[in-house]
Amino acid sequence: MVELKWLSPVLCSLEEKVRVERGPQYVELDCTDENLDDSKTHPHYRIGGRDAHGNFIRPDEITDPSYRAQVKAEIINPHNPFKGIAKGEKMTVVDYRQKIVPHLWKIYVWEATTELNKKGEPIWRWIQKHEVLGKDDALALAESVYNSLVNDGGS
């Protein structure tokens, strides 16, 4: 039986191979005045702000000249992964207040990525594998994931 170590009331570690943490969900919405209204999404999702993926929200409507120029410069930079989101296009927001979807228990696994550090070694990160509504279900699934890792020689 793996030990469950609670690092906070919403974050549990299973031998630091698997983690379970409760948090809000990402939601994809149309970029509209209604969806940018603070009654629907957090105030930082606004014209001139960024969505959860870092994209600029409706850059064509930014009126501040200097900021508009900076936004344009970022968007036309071919190496910049962020784009502008025009009215009617999709944006991604975090539903902090559960106005659209509930918070979930997210299950992460500690694994090597394809990214390399300055020594040329793989960078290890917590990678999300599952998300579950109920705490007990999440812990049961996390334990199952942990057992699979250990049985596959990941211990």
Added chain:
Amino acid sequence: MVFISDTVFDNGLGTLTTNLDQVDICSQEPTTYTEATSTYTLGNDATTTGAATDGDTDGRKVVVAAISGGSVTGTGTASHFAGTDGAAVLYTTQALASSQAVTSGNTFNLTAFNVTIRDAA
């Protein structure tokens, strides 16, 4: 709307003064501590958070100190930053005014930022 004493604001912000001591730059907006400090982090550094003072417009605020020479631990483009206790709790996250491409092994700087609880409307 009921008047709320500064003591109430300051007790909330005091959590940050006591505990917010790490800032990570991230490749997207994190939703959990794990994402802020691992899944999406591109670098981090220790910081300090001051005591509560009057907000710029109203309410109360704390100032999280600027970072100079933070460690870049991944390669990518940072769009957000996150404030945590460096152990288990994600307290704040915000978009960067300007995104920044970073390379593992380099360093990053970040200006100081405020966390404000505004007066009730």
